[in-house]
Amino acid sequence: MRRPPSSLRIGNFRLFFAGQVVSNTGTWFQNLTLSLIVLEETGRASALALVTVCQFTPLLLVGMYAGTLADRRDVRRILLATSLASAVAVAGLAWVVSRDPLRLPLVLGLVAVLGAAQAFERVAAQAFVYELVGPERLANGVALNTVAVSSARSVGPALAGVAYGAAGGVACLLVNTASYLVIAGCLARIDRTALTSRRGDGAAPPGLRAALREIRGNRPLVAVLAVNTAVTVGALNLMVVITAMVSLTLGGDAEVLGAAHALNAVGAVAGGLAVSSRRQVGLTALGVSCAGYGCALAVNAAAPSVTLFLLAAPLLGLGLGAYQGAVNGAAQSLAPAVLLGRVTALLTLGSVGTAPVGALLVGALVDASSARVAMGVGAVVCALCAVALVLVRRSVAAGVPVGPGAVAADRAGA
CATH class of the missing domain: 1.20.1250.20 (MFS general substrate transporter like domains)
Incomplete structure (x- = not known):
């Protein structure tokens, strides 16, 4: 059976794909910065572990609610909201990191806020692929979405390392702030009339x-x-x-x-x-x-x-x-x-x-x-x-x- 054309032929998906590559690359700037700064300031691996805990615990707490919300509400608006919330949280991290001495509780609090936003973003972004490409191209769109993550992983760490050495941690965090604004801009440009509804009969999800x-x-x-x-x-x-x-x-x-x-x-x-x-x-x-x-x-x-x-x-x-x-x-x-x-x-x-x-x-x-x-x-x-x-x-x-x-x-x- 001949496969359908690539999802990249769909304008809405191209916008989303490009935004995902930029946003995931920016995340590497943040991850590297927080890892280095927290270790340099505290000298304790346990402090770095706390960053990880604050980042992922919100997903465990609200993951299923995020899924329910994605099935019941406009996914594009959810992603717009999470992108803007993430940009604000990372900008806050940049401000905290610029202060001396580093206030670890503030860092952990903002990482938790960011983790909560990302819990909703991770779930909604995957569900959004269906609406962007439809059922016939779904397998292709999902696979290309993983390619966006892998592409960012192939260049993100190296770019982040160079930027951290040349401009410092605050600049790296501001790069990630800008990357969230890029994905928000891509989402705002998506043609909502071309999206595929996941509720064909209009019935409310169970x-x-x-x-x-x-x-x-x-x-x-x-x-x-x-x-x-x-x-x-x-x-x-x-x-x-x-x-x-x-x-x-x-x-x-x-x-x-x-x-x-x-x-x-x-x-x-x-x-x-x-x-x-x-x-x-x-x-x-x-x-x-x-x-x-x-x-x-x-x-x-x-x-x-x-x-x-x-x-x-x-x-x-x-x-x-x-x-x-x-x-x-x-x-x-x-x-x-x-x-x-x-x-x-x-x-x-x-x-x-x-x-x-x-x-x-x-x-x-x-x-x-x-x-x-x-x-x-x-x-x-x-x-x-x-x-x-x-x-x-x-x-x-x-x-x-x-x-x-x-x-x-x-x-x-x-």
């Missing part, structure tokens, strides 16, 4: 309990959400694992570490583009991407030297980008359009929300054994998830009832 019952009855979708959480906890803590592999196992320096992350990001862009070429993304595509990502982890774990590890880094990124594009695409393709907000909230809670738990577990595993072992465990987790998806796919193909809200078996297995 309440939270009814929505969760419908999602729970959709076995293919539940399988995707479960895999998302398992892989996040067991195999997606690459910041910890790659840093430990380069620094502790292979004896590389900061330049090698930066190169590894950059090569990984370049591979992730290619992986996302590969998934974007598919018309539909379902359990089969996700299973293949899980297996591929597991193989990439195993290859990188076996690298005996820095040189070979760097050569294998793009392969790891390729597997990562394909997996992230597939898991997001499968979840949105399998979900009823009217419940996309709630589904993307569960997806975000299973990835971003559980990432700190996974980081702690993987960090303890590295300390007890090595980064190679941690990567090997991640490869095993991916293999088990691929097998589980095959079993679910077979049960769907055999006609086993999958409950209310489930899609046809051929769509689940795409």
Whole structure:
């Protein structure tokens, strides 16, 4: 079956895509600045951990409410509001950082405000892709949205490092403030008449309990959400694992570490583009991407030297980008359009929300054994998830009832 044209042919999606690249790049300026300044001012890793806690705790608290809001209200307006709120919060951070001495409680408070805004933004942005591109291009649009994140990751850290060295932390934070204003401008220019409604019959979306019952009855979708959480906890803590592999196992320096992350990001862009070429993304595509990502982890774990590890880094990124594009695409393709907000909230809670738990577990595993072992465990987790998806796919193909809200078996297995 011939795939539909790229979502980038749609003017509204091009605006959103461009804004996402700029905004995600700006976020790297903020992340690097806060990490360096908090460590320099306090000398305590625990203070940096508090920044992370304040950043992600709001998502755990309001994630499902954000999904409900995205299903019931104008998503474009939600994104406009979160972009402007984020710009104000980051501008406040720039002011606090410019004062001497640094007031850590103010930093943590503003990071929490920013985290709350981003909790609504993460969920709404994923649900908005359907409205921008429609159901026929959904898999392509979702995959390209992950490419925007990977593209920012490939250039953001390097640009942020140069800017921090040349102009300081306040300038970096102001760059991120401007990036939120850019995405707000892109959203304001979107043609609302060209958006696709997620409520074709005009009926109000079901309440939270009814929505969760419908999602729970959709076995293919539940399988995707479960895999998302398992892989996040067991195999997606690459910041910890790659840093430990380069620094502790292979004896590389900061330049090698930066190169590894950059090569990984370049591979992730290619992986996302590969998934974007598919018309539909379902359990089969996700299973293949899980297996591929597991193989990439195993290859990188076996690298005996820095040189070979760097050569294998793009392969790891390729597997990562394909997996992230597939898991997001499968979840949105399998979900009823009217419940996309709630589904993307569960997806975000299973990835971003559980990432700190996974980081702690993987960090303890590295300390007890090595980064190679941690990567090997991640490869095993991916293999088990691929097998589980095959079993679910077979049960769907055999006609086993999958409950209310489930899609046809051929769509689940795409």
